[in-house]
Amino acid sequence: QVQVEESGGGVVQPGKSLRLSCAASGFIFSVYGMHWVRQAPGKGLEWVAGTGYDASDKGYADSVKGRFTISRDNSKKTVSLQMNSLRVEDTAVYYCARDGAAAGNDAFDVWGQGTTVTVSS
Amino acid sequence: DIQLTQSPSFLSAAVGDRVTITCRASQGISNYLAWYQQNSGKPPKLLIYATSTLESGVPSRFSGSGSGTEFTLTISSLQPEDFATYYCQHLKSYPRNFGPGTKVDIK
Numbered sequence: 177q178v179q180v181e182e183s184g185g186g187v188v189q190p191g192k193s194l195r196l197s198c199a200a201s202g203f204i205f206s207v208y209g210m211h212w213v214r215q216a217p218g219k220g221l222e223w224v225a226g227t228g229y230d231a232s233d234k235g236y237a238d239s240v241k242g243r244f245t246i247s248r249d250n251s252k253k254t255v256s257l258q259m260n261s262l263r264v265e266d267t268a269v270y271y272c273a274r275d276g277a278a279a280g281n282d283a284f285d286v287w288g289q290g291t292t293v294t295v296s297s
Numbered sequence: 298d299i300q301l302t303q304s305p306s307f308l309s310a311a312v313g314d315r316v317t318i319t320c321r322a323s324q325g326i327s328n329y330l331a332w333y334q335q336n337s338g339k340p341p342k343l344l345i346y347a348t349s350t351l352e353s354g355v356p357s358r359f360s361g362s363g364s365g366t367e368f369t370l371t372i373s374s375l376q377p378e379d380f381a382t383y384y385c386q387h388l389k390s391y392p393r394n395f396g397p398g399t400k401v402d403i404k
Contacts, residue, residue: 211393213341213395220382220397221333221341221384223392226391235393237392276343277388282331282388283346285343287340290340
């Protein structure tokens with residue numbers, strides 16, 4: 177079935193790096209934009225980064241610009257989030273989500289279960 | 298950047314009540330607005346996209362309307378499984394910001 181699954185979360189010290197991955201299955205990955213959304217403990221949803229279907233169009237939240245990089249590998253059906261210079265305030269559950277525009281659903285129509293990132297000394 | 302506000306931030310309602318949540322954008326976003334439902338500890342679930350189009354499988358008691366800068370999500374008759382937090386999101390441009398959320402609680 178159509179699904180995405182995140183991996184790579186963990187506990188990391190401030191200033192360190194972490195790389196999250198999202199594996200897609202059940203759909204033609206190469207025609208869909210993909211995004212990362214995070215949710216800090218007890219807080220709302222925060223869009224983090226997104227990439228178009230061919231990686232030519234990327235965007236970042238101001239809070240992560242210059243520190244996080246989104247990339248995708250259409251041959252492996254994966255999207256990644258390289259997180260550098262991590263801060264305590266980056267602690268959150270990170271969700272991978274599909275942009276359903278290619279299916280006519282101009283919204284995030286498929287979500288993973290999330291992976292937890294904790295930044296702490 | 299386009300910012301979204303939601304009102305109310307919290308509402309208490311009973312089963313069977315009609316509930317309306319408002320989302321306002323800081324600038325016009327045409328109909329590029331979606332609504333999500335999130336239960337505690339779960340990922341968000343898409344309810345409505347393009348302002349008023351119901352995602353497949355979503356009950357018809359949910360509806361959306363609006364255009365430009367003001368949008369609404371209406372639940373015509375609140376059911377026990379509807380007690381959750383609701384978020385709007387614009388899809389007009391980067392960053393694809395979410396609203397701060399509206400928690401719907403049991404009266």
